[in-house]
Amino acid sequence: MGKYKSLRIKALFIGVLIITQSMIYTGCDKNRNLEVEASYTPQVTAAKDIQVKVGEKDEYGGTVIAIDKFDNNFNIGTLTSISKDGRHYLFQLDPYDFKTHEPSDKARLVIWDSVDKKVIASIEGKIAAAYMRNSVLDMENKRVYYGDMNSINYIDFNQKEKVDILSKYKIQPGDEFMDKSGNLQYNVGFLAFDKGTLFVNIRTQKDPDNTDYSLYQIKDEKCKKINIEIKEKISFMEVLGVIEGSRLMCQINSKFYITDLDGNVIEERPLIENKDFKVLGSSYMYPSYDGKKLLYSLGKTPTDLYMYDFETKEFKVLCPSGLNDLGVNIPSIREKYGDCEGCFWAGNDRVIAKIGLGEILFGGMRTVIAKEYKID
Secondary structure, three states: OHHHHHHHHHHHHHHHHHHHHHHHHHHHHHHHHOOOOOOOOOOOOOOOOOOOOOOOEOOOOEEEEEEOEOOOOOEHHHEEEEOOOOOEEEEEEOOEEOOOOEEOOOOEEEEEEOOOOEEEEEEEOHHHHOOOEEEEEEOOOOEEEEEOOOOEEEEEOOOOEEEEHHHHOOOOOOHHHEOOOOOEOEEEOOOEEEOOEEEEEEEEEEEOOEEEEEEEEEEOOEEEEEOOOOOOOOOOEEEEEEEOOOEEEEEEOOEEEEEEOOOOEEEEEEOOOOOOOOHHHOOEEEEOOOOOEEEEEOOOOOOOEEEEEOOOOEEEEEEOOOEOOOOOEOHHHHHHHOEEEEEEEOOOOEEEEEEEEOOOOHHHOOEEEEEEEEOO
16 A cells, blocks of 8 residues: 555655646746737746846946846746947847747847837747847848857848858858768857848867868958968958957967958967966957956856956956866855856946846746956
C-alpha cells in the first residue's frame, strides 16, 4: 500500500505542475487584447527574495530605471535596440511559438518613442520573429538592420517587407569556400551603420589555416568592396561601429584602427596595455558614437560588462561577472549584480543595460531590470 500511495502523491504533484504551467500561458493569452501585447515568454519575478527598487543605485554607478517592464508596459527582456539619439526603442514581442516551436506568426516589432510616449512604427507576422543579432535602428527610413552568423537582412516598416542583403547585392563567397558536403564556409561579423551607410564584414575560410575577410560598404543602393591597407597580413578583423566624423572603427589583428568610410587609415590604436582588458577574449565590443569609449564583455558566464576610456586609459566595471581570475563562481556576487543580457549606447554619455537577476526557472522566468549608467 505504501508503494501505491507514493505513486499517487507523485502523480498529484506532476498534475499540479502541468495545471500551473497551463495557467501561466493562459494568463499570457488573456493579455493579448491589450494595446501592448504581452510576450509569451513569462516575465514575472522568478525569485521572491530579490529585493530591488526603481531608483536604487549600486557602487558601480548603475541606477535601476525599470523592473520587468518599462513605463510603456513593454517587457525589458524584449528590448533589442536603442537609436543613436537615445529616444527610440525597438522591442520584439512574441518571436517564438511555444506550441509549434517555430517562429510565431503573431510576432511584432515595435518602435517606441520615449519622448512622445507612443508607438511610431510596428510590423507583425513571421517577418518580425527573426533572430536579431546586433540589430541597428535606421530611424530616417524606418528600417532595422540585423544579422546572424550566416545572413544579413533589414526589415522595412514602411514597405512591410524583409530584404536579404547578401542576395540583393550578390555578396556570396565563391565555390572555392565550399566544403566536401557542398556547404559554404563563411559567417557574418557585426554590423556597422550610420547615416545611410552600412558596413558588412564577411569571414570566409578555405581551411583552418586560410581565413579571408571581405568588407563591403552599402550606400545609396550601391555596394562596393572596401580594402583596409595595413602593413601586416589580416588574420582577424571585426567591424565595431561607425563613429562621429564619418569614421569606421575596427579591430584588426591586435590593434584598433580608425578609417574613413572608404577604408583609408586615419588612426591606429594599440590594444590597451592593461591586464584587465583582455580584449581578445571579449564576446562583444561597442564603441561610443564619438569613439572615445568602448563597452565590452570578457565573455565570461555569468556575463559581465566593462567600459574602457581611450583618453584616460582607464577601465570601469559596470556589471561584475561573479567569476574570479581562476574562473571560480562566487554566488554572492552573481546574486547581487546578476547577468548582463544586453547593453546599448543611448548617446555618448548614457548606457542602458539589461540585467537578469535570479536563477532561470522553467519557462525562462527570471527578473529582468534595466540599469542606466551616466558616463562622465
